[in-house]
Amino acid sequence: MVTITRHLDLTFAALSDPTRRAILDRLVHGVATVGQLAQPFAVSRPAISKHLRVLERAGLVTRERDGRVSRCGLDASPMKDAADWVDRYRRFWDQRMDQLVQYLETEPDKLTPQDKTKKDGGTP
Numbered sequence: 001m002v003t004i005t006r007h008l009d010l011t012f013a014a015l016s017d018p019t020r021r022a023i024l025d026r027l028v029h030g031v032a033t034v035g036q037l038a039q040p041f042a043v044s045r046p047a048i049s050k051h052l053r054v055l056e057r058a059g060l061v062t063r064e065r066d067g068r069v070s071r072c073g074l075d076a077s078p079m080k081d082a083a084d085w086v087d088r089y090r091r092f093w094d095q096r097m098d099q100l101v102q103y104l105e106t107e108p109d110k111l112t113p114q115d116k117t118k119k120d121g122g123t124p
Helices: 002-015 018-027 034-038 045-057 077-106 113-120
Strands: 061-066 069-074
Touching: 002 018, 002 045, 002 077, 018 034, 018 045, 018 061, 018 069, 034 045, 034 069, 045 061
Parallel strands: none
Antiparallel strands: 061 069
16 A cells, blocks of 8 residues: 555656646657657756656656667556546545435425525526
8 A cells, every 4th residue: 555655646746747747748649859858848958857757756757778868758557546546536526426416306395495596597
């Protein structure tokens, strides 16, 4: 459990930055060099390298060296774990909302006049 939690922490931390999300968006289209990834941003190459290290630590980016050129690729598998984690809570809240709707439908006399108006879509 601690390992899963640590991986989720790294994934969400990596995804929390808009520059890193933009880098991942670029890598969806295929492998790119660090220079290609840095091009659209008004930041230094070392800053992009720091972002890439965060993404690598989270397991979202792989980097291969070919001489002086580093090529980066996307590994989206950690996002699957994050999506699964979020999905558990989505199901929880969906279930809660379904229970609320069911309660309101079976207990209409407990609605206030204002609530009934909203439910019926009319005016009081």
